[in-house]
Amino acid sequence: MPQQPEAPRSDLRADCANCFGLCCVALPFAKSSDFAADKAAGQPCRNLQQDFRCGIHTRLRTSGFTGCTVFDCFGAGQKVSQITFGGTDWRRAPETSRQMFEVFPVVRQLHELLHYLTEALALPAARRLHGELRAALEGVEQLSLADAETLVAADVPAIRGQVNTLLLEAGELARAGVPGKRKNHRGADLIGAKLKGADLRGANLRGACLIAADLKGADLRQADLIGADLRDAELAGADLTGSIFLTQAQLNAAKGDATTKLPPTLTRPAHW
Structure with a gap:
């Protein structure tokens, strides 16, 4: 029977109402078929409103911002906003902005790994890996809750490499149940x-x-x-x-x- 993952954790879903518009500020994008304008990292998108909401959210595709509709922070935005920086936004405390914008992509990558590890743990065929997967999840989770200095200094490529090895093996075990070549x-x-x-x-x-x-x-x-x-x-x-x-x-x-x-x-x- 096909193996269905459990529902994703709610904290790994984007909650824009509790985020300081970090994906609209911290990340750069270039004018293309996905974005109607250039934007440098750390520069607020021209569509970002004072309440950190997108002014064209309901018409992103027709306005030339398709790239925004396919981005997922996996819940990193609200964690950085409300936990790492304790609910103090970059507009009220501009001295935090540079570090906040550096931390966001780090936590986004960590949350992506948490998402995949959570799904891997729901694969019955990968049961023999569950101990290693759970240990990896707990380690990434703990790091995602660290202070800003620790997060900026984290060796994310090394962590991704270690986790990817486990995810690859979990995927192989899950696919092995399909008959034929x-x-x-x-x-x-x-x-x-x-x-x-x-x-x-x-x-x-x-x-x-x-x-x-x-x-x-x-x-x-x-x-x-x-x-x-x-x-x-x-x-x-x-x-x-x-x-x-x-x-x-x-x-x-x-x-x-x-x-x-x-x-x-x-x-x-x-x-x-």
């Missing part, structure tokens, strides 16, 4: 690939570039999709139930319809 497209360049109706059950699609790929009607059950780029991928009629490490942001970047089958923990994007 499983396709390996790890890191593959599949831009615009014609994969309509393809049998990709249990496939390794970790880090694959699937931009604008035709996956209509494809069977992606129990496929490992961690890090796969699904921007503008056609998912109409595709079956993603039981897929491993699929995120809401990946779905938001893709194109699907009412016939696309999704894991129960994820929601159908409004623009579909």
